Amino acid sequence: MSNVLVFGHQNPDNDAIMSAVVLSQLLNQVNYNGDTYQACCLGPLPAESAKLLADAGIDEPQLIESVEEGQKVVLTDHNEAGQSVAGLEGAQIVGVVDHHRFGGFTTAAPLHIIALPWGSSCSIVAKLFDVLGVVPTDTQAKLLLSAMMTDTLMLKSPTATDIDAAIAAKLGEQLGVDPVKFGMEVFLTRPSGSFTAEQMVGNDIKQFEVGDKKLLIGQYETVDKTRALGMIPEIREAMRAYQAEKGADGIVLCLTDIMEEGSQVLFEGETAVAQKGLGVADVAEGVWMPGVLSRKKQVAAPILAAAE
Ligand SMILES: [Mn+2]
Structure with a gap:
């Protein structure tokens, strides 16, 4: 059994944070691969992420600056070394959940990898709940929906797909909220x-x-x-x-x-x-x-x- 660090990109946005937090929860819930998963981040949390986690009573992901040789990691919301943690070249990338282009990516061993050009990494994490036969808790649904909305600018970005809209509608239904209105509330918690x-x-x-x-x-x-x-x-x-x-x-x-x-x-x-x-x-x-x-x-x- 290993402790696997799960983290999004440098200068994390809400999708980088929530994909790491909720994916680690899901993988721990199903005892995935017999390992434990720890959510981390590579920079300070955006205001909306800090508020959402505090409201939910969830610890903030651990801030890390580098990883040790051989450390097992799962990358969320990124895959390029230039956007990732120091020491990544010596780490063992065991998984990637991402919706970006791939840039110069190689690994020594086979890995768990899911990349879909959907509107947010959290849309993919939401889909993984279905794949693994787990129903997200209301808190998990809320965190996922928040990042889907911030990453797609309330589904208005051209990166938003019909699949994102369908997943958002389903999560919104579970929570009894309109996804776009909820997204706007999340957005307005930023002290921009x-x-x-x-x-x-x-x-x-x-x-x-x-x-x-x-x-x-x-x-x-x-x-x-x-x-x-x-x-x-x-x-x-x-x-x-x-x-x-x-x-x-x-x-x-x-x-x-x-x-x-x-x-x-x-x-x-x-x-x-x-x-x-x-x-x-x-x-x-x-x-x-x-x-x-x-x-x-x-x-x-x-x-x-x-x-x-
Ligand atoms: Mn993203």
Whole structure:
């Protein structure tokens, strides 16, 4: 019997946290593979995750900075080493539950892996309850539904599929809530009205290998972009500082307005490929891209394609 660490990506969002928390619970409930599973995280919890777990009386996942040689791990909501824990190359990846593209993934041994291009990793975890013949508790249903809604921006993101909508409807029915209204309540527990420029940049940012360059792509989701638009020079300065700190070549930031359904996109550093991929040219105040809600599908994917 081993103790397996289960965790989502760096700069965790609600999906990274809840997929690790609820998947570990499920695997422990069914004594999966005879191992024990411990939910961990690679950074501080988003406000909505901290509140949901506190309300449910569940301990926060353990914050880890690295893993030891040979440690068994399950990755949720990511699979790329650049977005994962330090020491991953020496760890034993026994499982992956993810809804992202795969980037340079190899393992020494066969593994439990489920990757589906659905709207959230928690949609996949919800499906795994069915697969393993377990009915989620109301608390588990609530945590899963919260992450499904934050990750798909209340099912409005182009990453949301009919399957996500069906799973959300089922969980909502169990809880007696309207999924979209519930998602909006979760969203509004974020203290985004007081975010500093540094928080807007670093709160939700991922690193990608674009050709031979390291590109950071961040996303700040808000229900009203007016405040952020008034802070553009500060935000650009924070972008340059973050890029320098991480030793990346370029940085892209999407200020995503959920209500207006689009993103104001800013570029700093070497971003010629990024601008080409998105078909826009950077201007001082940023470029408004209507309909752009998904970093994965509408920002990272076209940029990576333009680098090929
Ligand atoms: Mn996700």
